[in-house]
Amino acid sequence: DTGVSQNPRHKITKRGQNVTFRCDPISEHNRLYWYRQTLGQGPEFLTYFQNEAQLEKSRLLSDRFSAERPKGSFSTLEIQRTEQGDSAMYLCASSSTSYEQYFGPGTRLTVT
């Protein structure tokens, strides 16, 4: 399977805990994106990497959120001190051009 993969697929955590998600993009794609999708809404852009450089961050990405792509391949998204409002689907996408983005299956986070 050469698509975008995300792990874990589901995460349940207690409020105040830290969580980390991983995204493995399509191997030849140098662009990587993170989105958040809440129930009944379309995805909302969080951040963008080109290779290992984080070039754009949304205002949605509060200081409790941090994303990395250390070697320009996989990426991690960490949420510190989780809040109930962080419950959402976190989607990763990758692309090799500025056109279509290919999405992974997402990580569904539930904060209790």
Next chain:
Amino acid sequence: AQKITQTQPGMFVQEKEAVTLDCTYDTSDPSYGLFWYKQPSSGEMIFLIYQGSYDQQNATEGRYSLNFQKARKSANLVISASQLGDSAMYFCAMREGGGNDMRFGAGTRLTVKP
């Protein structure tokens, strides 16, 4: 600021018939791209079709076509010969020429009836 509007929360279509899902957008950038994605219940976003703002012809991909009306700022998705497997959420999205973020509409839930 960019804005994507999908006014149809839900649509029903009979199997084998065509259906149009509406999308309007708002941008002041002359260069932009419009996208449609399908999201089945499994959650994965599946890319369907792309239209660039400078493209002269409407985009087509198999049973999907995009009815691009630039002056009206609309980019409706037409699905021909609907199949049961087309039942899903459909999202319209836009990215401005100089940006990396893609903005999505709220989506339309399509149900194909047998």
